[in-house]
Amino acid sequence: MKKLIGSAAFLGLAFVIGCGHKRQAVYAPPPPTPPTLHEPAPAVTSQAPSSTASATNAAPTEQTxxxxxxxxxxxxxxxxxxxxxxxxxxxxxxxxxxxxxxxxxxxxxxxxxxxxxxxxxxxxxxxxxxxxxxxxxxxxxxxxxxxxxxxxxxxxxxxxxxxxxxxxxxxxAPRPIDEGGRWCVQIGAFSKEKEAVKLEEHLERKYHTANVIEFTGPTGHWVRIRPLNDDKDRAVEIAKELKPEEGEAYLVRLD
The missing domain is CATH 2.40.40.10 (RlpA-like domain)
Structure with a gap:
């Protein structure tokens, strides 16, 4: 009985306590907050955050x-x-x-x-x-x-x-938006690797001065064309030259 009374008293005390697109200048932004470990890019392609609000409690209480x-x-x-x-x-x-x-x-x-x-x-x-x-x-x-x-x-x-x-x-932006940079053309995604490899071989012959690679990502297989010196103008030309049957082409900045 004494033990029960003691436990009840302790619980009561705990309860009381518990209630108590033109040329842009280069800007120098504030550094992002350290990312929380979690992200994809070619077998690997996604993102690391600069803010770390959770999906269930996304509204921060203090201004970052x-x-x-x-x-x-x-x-x-x-x-x-x-x-x-x-x-x-x-x-x-x-x-x-x-x-x-x-x-x-x-x-x-x-x-x-x-x-x-x-x-x-x-x-x-x-x-x-x-x-x-x-x-x-x-x-x-x-x-x-x-x-x-x-x-x-x-x-x-x-x-x-x-x-x-x-x-x-x-x-x-850490670099100018509309000029410079390193660019490529990305094509895909292909559901079958052999389709991506076949396109890679075709594009290597077509663009012999470019670096053409095939890689596997989380959602399929991709082909990437990196023109000489990762030149933007040449990447734009290649994206326009590609035929629909060669796949959906996207102009992508690498940096």
Whole structure:
């Protein structure tokens, strides 16, 4: 009985205590916060975050350095288009920026903005927005301009519908947006490796001065054409020259 009374008293005390696209200048953005380990790029292609809000608790309680920078500056570049989102099978795989993609952190993939660019993405239908970094390359789907991590998609209301019309405002970029850089053309994805290898061999003969490689990613097999010196103008020419039967071609910035 004494033990029971003691236990009840202890529990009571615990309860009380428990209730108690023009030429752009190079901008120097604030450094991103260290990423949480989690991201893909050719067998490996996705993103490491600059913000680390979780998908279930994506609204931060304090303003981050990136958000403060955005609030005190004007965009240096803007574009609109369709955004989608991605997570599995890219989660915890190494992404195009060399880091591990965390689908539960705020980040996005873009085909041509410099890696590490600081952006704010706004859902044009709902007005929801979030600040994040470009940490990966994609989306490799026609007529889409941005791929959001799961967390980013939830914050701006894209996760449930799957896609949405968005505005991308770029506030800082580590390199000029419309000139320079290292470029390539990426073709795919192919469901069968032999199809990708066959195209690789064909393109090696067609573009003998370029570096043509075939690689396997999380969603299929890809072929990448890197022109001599990763020249942008030549990459643009190659993307225009490729025929539809050779596959869906995407102009991609590597840096």
């Amino acid at each position: 350095a990136d958000e403060a920078f955005v609030e005190s500056h004007t965009p240096i570049y803007s574009e609109t288009g369709i955004a989608s989102w991605y997570g599995p099978p890219y989660h915890n795989r190494r992404g195009a920026n060399g880091q591990i993609f965390d689908q539960n952190a705020l980040s996005a993939a873009h085909r041509t903005l410099p890696m590490g660019s600081l952006i704010r993405v706004t859902n044009l239908q709902t007005g929801q927005s979030a600040v994040m970094r470009i940490t990966d390359r994609g989306p490799f789907v026609p007529d889409r301009v941005l791929d959001l991590s799961v967390a980013s998609a939830k914050v701006i209301g894209v996760w449930r519908p799957g896609t949405a019309q968005v505005r991308i405002d770029v506030y800082a």
